[in-house]
Amino acid sequence: MxxxxxxxxxxxxxxxxxxxxxxxxxxxxxxxxxxxxxxxYDLILRNGQIIDGTGAPAYHGDVAIANGRVAALGKVDGTAKREIDVVGNVIAPGFIDVHTHAEDIETLPLAENFLRMGVTSLVLGNCGSSKLDLGKFYNDMERKTFSPNIASLVGHGTVRAKAMGGSFDRPPSAAELAKMKSYVAKAMDDGAVGMSTGLIYLPGTFAKTDELVEVAKVVGARGGIYTSHMRDEGTHIDDSLSEVFHIAREGHMRAEVSHIKLSGPTSWHRSEQVLKEIESARAEGLKITQDEYAYTASSTSLSQLIPEGAREGGKFKQRIADPKQKADIIKQMHGMLKRRGTPDYSYAVIASFRADKSLNGKNVPEAAKMKLGSDSLDNQIELILDVEKRGGASAVFHGMDEQDLQTFLRHTNTMIAADSGVRKFGESVPHPRGYGNNARVLGRYVRELKVLTLEDAVRKMTGLPAMSFQLKDRGVLKPGACADIAVFDPATVTDNGTYKDPHHYSTGFKLVLVNGAITVENDKHIGARNGEVLRLNGSRKSHAHLVSPRQS
Ligand SMILES: [Zn+2]
Structure with a gap:
């Protein structure tokens, strides 16, 4: 018819x-x-499961991108220079890792380990340690090109060491405190997103709460967040939490408990109680959030096994050379081990020891046996002191409980952060979290163990961190948002690094976009360097030269 x-x-x-x-x-x-x-449009991603980062349910649709921004979502008509069918994949905002030590992005600008697990924005400067002159760092970075977006905290430890001329177990003088405040004020004015403390590290560990409050006020007045590697993540965690709450209250600021954990068997199974304490601080009106990595081992310097009094002021070698002082240090180390609830140091694995790479990947008893003929506790301590004498090492510490980890993970205000630097592929035996943290959450804790829904896991990697650290136009997929996007297959996304064999990138990432530029395609970093410096309150410089992706 x-x-x-x-x-x-x-x-x-x-x-x-x-x-x-x-x-x-x-x-x-x-x-x-x-x-x-x-x-x-520049690009349309077709037929994905859109998870927008707010926690809202996934829905089927397309995402169109133009000029580095999300232009349209849902059923998108029209055409683009390039269209990619992503059927079977999730389209999510690019992941935001608020707890990194990625200062090494200066020399490793592709940040491949992060990009290849969907991370498009990094917050640097954690645990009290940052660039001192962030303005200069940002300007230097903006003259180069790099793959992820970067923001930074200013490190209280860095500022304290500079103002006081070293690491000292005393309060700052009035003049030194004024100096600290002026460094922090400048960093905030240069665009820092807040201030971090590392209160187990030199020199932060010597700072009393009133000093921290005074310095934090400078940050609070400028709208920044306070983040803390707390003084104690074990049996005295309650006091540590109270200190965080006190600083948030007095500084009129948000606060983040960094890498929340209960470390050492004597402190295990208290995660519900810890979260209750945080909940009651929030009920009081304080904006307290927390981040966590999805592993039951932590990683930091091996020197953490040695009392700080022995390392203070750069006089470790001198003290160890004196038999009386050395005997006292050893006695303290026995006490620390006992309080932790572990019989020896087999939970500590050397990750990177420059002076003797043969020890990398060995736990302390194994290393003691190799080097000193037996793994007696005395020899284990001797080995730890010797490593410190010869420049120190980083280590992986197996010290958390899986149930605690999951309880923290489930909490609505826990975000996902790796606590990693940029990895140099194949070097040493570092903690696998730098390669796999986000993929492990999506694979192990969403798909396999069903601890989280996919939508909630994505929110913890995107919307929640963007809100807490005030990263404007990031973390949520909506028209006008920056086109940082992770496209992954929820059925296959996997972390592939292990403690023994960490140097494996995550897989399952079809695409990762940074400011609209495809940076990872089919699990390969294709070289784009389209990252930007993210300053607090979005005081971005214009990046006309970065609009079209650069390849290298
Ligand atoms: Zn830390």
Whole structure:
């Protein structure tokens, strides 16, 4: 049957049965739409499961990108320079890792370990340690190109060491405190997102709470967050939490408990109680959040096994050379081990020891046996002191309980952060979290163990960190947002690094985009360096030169 075109225009009947006519009309209508709206996208991702980062349920649809921003979501009509069918994959905001030590991005600008697990924005400067002059660092970085976006905290420890001329077990003088505040004020004015403390490390460990409050006020007045590697993550965690709450209260600021954990068997199974304490601080009106990595081992310097009094002021070698002082240090180490609830140091594995790479990957008893002939506790302590004497090492510490980890993970205000630097592929035996943290959450804790829903896991990697650290236009997929996007297959996404064999990138990432530029494609970093410096309150420099992705 043949009907005139005119009569088919309003007739559903005809437009659905008469294909050529329908096609013609559709094309005509779409052309009009283009002309009217000027739609012309750079990229359209088709047929994905959109998870927008707010925690809202996934829905089927497309995401269109233009000029580095999300232009449209849902059913997207029109065409783009490139269209990619991502059927079977999730389209999520790029992941934001608020707890990194990625200062080494200066020399490793691709940050491949992060990009290849979907991370598109990094917060540097954690645990009290940062660049001192962030303004200069940002300007230097902006003259180069790099793959992820970067923001930074200013490190209280860095500032304290500079103002006081070293690491000292005393309060700062009035003049030194004024200096600390001025360094922090400058960093905030340069765009820092807040201030971090590392209260187990030199020199932060010597700072009393009133000093921290005074310095934190400078940050609070400028709208920044306070983040803390707390004084104690074991049996005295309650006191540590109270200190965080006190600083948040007095500084009129948000606060983040960094890498929340209960470390050492004597402190295990108290995660519910810890979260209750945080909940009651929030009920009081304090904005307390926390981050966590998805592993039951931590990683930091091996020197943490040695009392800080022995290391203070750069006089470790001198003290160890004196038999009386050395005997006292050893006695303290026995006490620390006992309080922790472990019989020896087999929980500590050397990750990177420059002076003797043969020890990398060995636990302390194994290393003691290799080097000193036996793994007696005395020899284990001797080995730890010797490593410190010869420049120190980083280590992996197996010290957490899986149930505690999961309880923290489930909490609505826990975000996902790796506590890693940029990894140099194949070097040493570092903690695998730097390669796998986000993929491990999506694979192990969403797909396998069902601890989290996929939507909630994504929110903990995107919307929640963006809100807490005030990263404007990031972390949520909506029109106008920066096009940082992770596209992954929820059925296969996997972390592949292990403690023994960490140097394996995550897989399952079809695409990772940074400011609209495809940076990872089919689990390969393709070299794009389209990251930006993210300053607090979005005081971005214009990056006309970065609009089109650079390849290297
Ligand atoms: Zn830390």
């Amino acid at each position: 043949h009907r005139p075109v005119a009569s088919s225009f309003h007739s559903k009947d005809v437009s659905f049965t008469n294909i050529p006519v329908r096609k013609l009309l559709l094309t005509f209508a779409l052309t009009l739409t283009f002309l009217a709206r000027g739609e012309n």
